[in-house]
Amino acid sequence: MLVAVLASGCLRHVGASGGVTIGAAASTAYLGEARYAEVLGREFAMLTPENELKWDAVHPTQGSYRFGPTDALVAYADQHGMQVRGHTLVWHQQNPSWLTAGGFTPAELAAILDDHIAVVVGHYADRIVQWDVVNEAFEESGALRSTVWSNGLGPGYIDRAFRAARAADGEAELFYNDFNIERAGPKADAVFAMVSSMRRRGVPIDGVGFQAHLTADFPANELVAQMARYEAIGVDVAITELDVRVPVPASDASRQAQAKVFGDVLAACRRAANCDTLVVWGFTDRHSWVPSVFSGLGAATPLDEEYRPKPAYDAMVAALQRT
Ligand code: XIL
Numbered sequence: 001m002l003v004a005v006l007a008s009g010c011l012r013h014v015g016a017s018g019g020v021t022i023g024a025a026a027s028t029a030y031l032g033e034a035r036y037a038e039v040l041g042r043e044f045a046m047l048t049p050e051n052e053l054k055w056d057a058v059h060p061t062q063g064s065y066r067f068g069p070t071d072a073l074v075a076y077a078d079q080h081g082m083q084v085r086g087h088t089l090v091w092h093q094q095n096p097s098w099l100t101a102g103g104f105t106p107a108e109l110a111a112i113l114d115d116h117i118a119v120v121v122g123h124y125a126d127r128i129v130q131w132d133v134v135n136e137a138f139e140e141s142g143a144l145r146s147t148v149w150s151n152g153l154g155p156g157y158i159d160r161a162f163r164a165a166r167a168a169d170g171e172a173e174l175f176y177n178d179f180n181i182e183r184a185g186p187k188a189d190a191v192f193a194m195v196s197s198m199r200r201r202g203v204p205i206d207g208v209g210f211q212a213h214l215t216a217d218f219p220a221n222e223l224v225a226q227m228a229r230y231e232a233i234g235v236d237v238a239i240t241e242l243d244v245r246v247p248v249p250a251s252d253a254s255r256q257a258q259a260k261v262f263g264d265v266l267a268a269c270r271r272a273a274n275c276d277t278l279v280v281w282g283f284t285d286r287h288s289w290v291p292s293v294f295s296g297l298g299a300a301t302p303l304d305e306e307y308r309p310k311p312a313y314d315a316m317v318a319a320l321q322r323t
Contacts, residue, residue, distance in 0.1 A: 041080030263315030
């Protein structure tokens with residue numbers, strides 16, 4: 001039964017009829033694994049390179065770019081009729097030391113930022129449909145995070161990055177992406193204020209990515225409210241990195257609670273007029289970033305370690321089929 005469901009490529013097809021593009025983060029590290037490569041292309045209509053486009057991977061030494069790994073993922077996406085999301089152009093993590101310890105002047109940093117965005121976005125223009133231009137720029141308090149970019153260029157680095165991205169690709173949808181903005185709080189408010197201000201000032205931003213690294217007690221009605229206020233100012237939203245961590249080994253009860261969150265988040269996106277994309281951050285418990293970062297927690301994806309659908313998978317299908 002479950003095998004038959006998977007064999008039909010259920011998620012991406014049901015997603016297409018339900019009006020939501022369902023994607024997954026994927027890594028070149030696992031593409032050589034037959035089951036991984038088979039399930040990824042069959043179940044998902046969009047692919048986000050999990051690490052391959054971060055600065056340390058794509059721009060490892062100053063001025064020299066390494067596109068091979070992302071090109072391989074894009075070739076895989078081409079073969080399987082998948083769209084590609086770009087992640088991410090500006091972040092405070094996974095940066096090479098030439099950048100963070102380079103002692104650059106503000107003018108040099110600005111040129112480095114402009115150049116990076118022009119080259120990377122330019123390389124994938126017409127292929128990458130959505131870009132996470134800036135990732136995680138705020139602290140939980142709502143203060144601007146101190147990073148190589150904010151320290152060197154001030155808060156204006158964010159506008160600058162979006163303008164550079166638009167100059168390099170006039171078509172791709174440009175997103176600000178963050179975590180813990182799925183429910184009310186000072187960080188969610190700070191992001192909303194920034195995005196509202198960018199729109200008023202004509203800075204080219206199209207959407208906000210809710211990462212959605214969640215726990216099984218997440219109240220999805222809060223997400224509905226957060227999405228709605230962006231709709232009111234004409235800004236799109238996407239679920240960009242959904243996973244729902246539970247204590248491991250998972251119990252039947254936690255699998256059910258997790259399934260409810262997967263289903264509710266997808267239903268929230270489907271209902272919102274400004275949401276048409278949901279990406280899971282890893283699709284099998286065999287390869288997920290969660291256990292290495294959240295001690296004692298894991299089993300956070302819709303498929304188990306043997307690629308069998310969990311209740312979370314069924315809840316996603318149900319959320320897409322509901323009339
Ligand atoms: C994670 C990757 O999944 C890991 O493989 C890597 O070691 C660290 O980064 N928010 C993000 C993602 O925007 O880029 C992070 O991805 C997870 C949290």
